[in-house]
Amino acid sequence: MDMDTVSALAEGRQVVTVRGAKNATDLPWNPHPAFDGVSLKHLVTGADTDGALSCHLVRVAPGKTLKTHVHEGQWELHEVVAGEGVAGIDGATTRYRPGVVAVIPKGLAHEVTAGEAGLCLFAKFFPALL
Template identity: 60%
Template sequence: METQEITDSLTNGAITYIDKEEAAGDIPWNQHPIFQGVYLKHLVKGADTQGKLSCHIVKLDPEAVLEKHVHEGQWELHEVIEGEGAFFLQNKETPYHPGRLGVIPQGVEHKVAAGKSGLVLLAKFFPALL
């Protein structure tokens, strides 16, 4: 399966819970409230997981940057599914491409920069971000 197909499948797929099913295609994209060229689709929210986890598709336009920031109360897991870029965790830079995962402990500063083709990743938070 091509990376674009994976992104499309997740963006338009379905989420199954113990008591309901939700169409991911019905969940809106949101412009990130701070970072330009960054869009979020909140697939799984804390309201559906007793606050234990959340899962979001994060789409960065070409050359967009999710500047340095910290999540004081959550661990975060990135799963890169499309595009390319760079991940900055404290003082270390790592290439981001499909198949790469990034583990960010709570309270640790990090940044993501998309390359020329943009970048799409799943961001999972423990406990839930939203």
């Protein structure tokens, strides 16, 4: 799965909140501030929801890892939309492939490693990532 394929997941999609609508295609991919080979497309931000939730497309390049980390204040929901990989959640290993959804409670250590084809997640945070 090349990055053009991942980018196409947002093509023509519209994100609508009470603050207005935005075209997902026009939103930029942002390098993750801590993890090499990981980028995010911020579809819904805390500013859109008064801090209640945020939603992001997360693309992980082949073989790259969102190393072990914890979100102390947010529950996280991963929906695998493309590619494949492996998640470690509180010491348990889960195979990530399209159709898998994982719920990660706040304060729980987790990591995600993309497979040979890369990985794309729809990640939601409750409350929003700041």
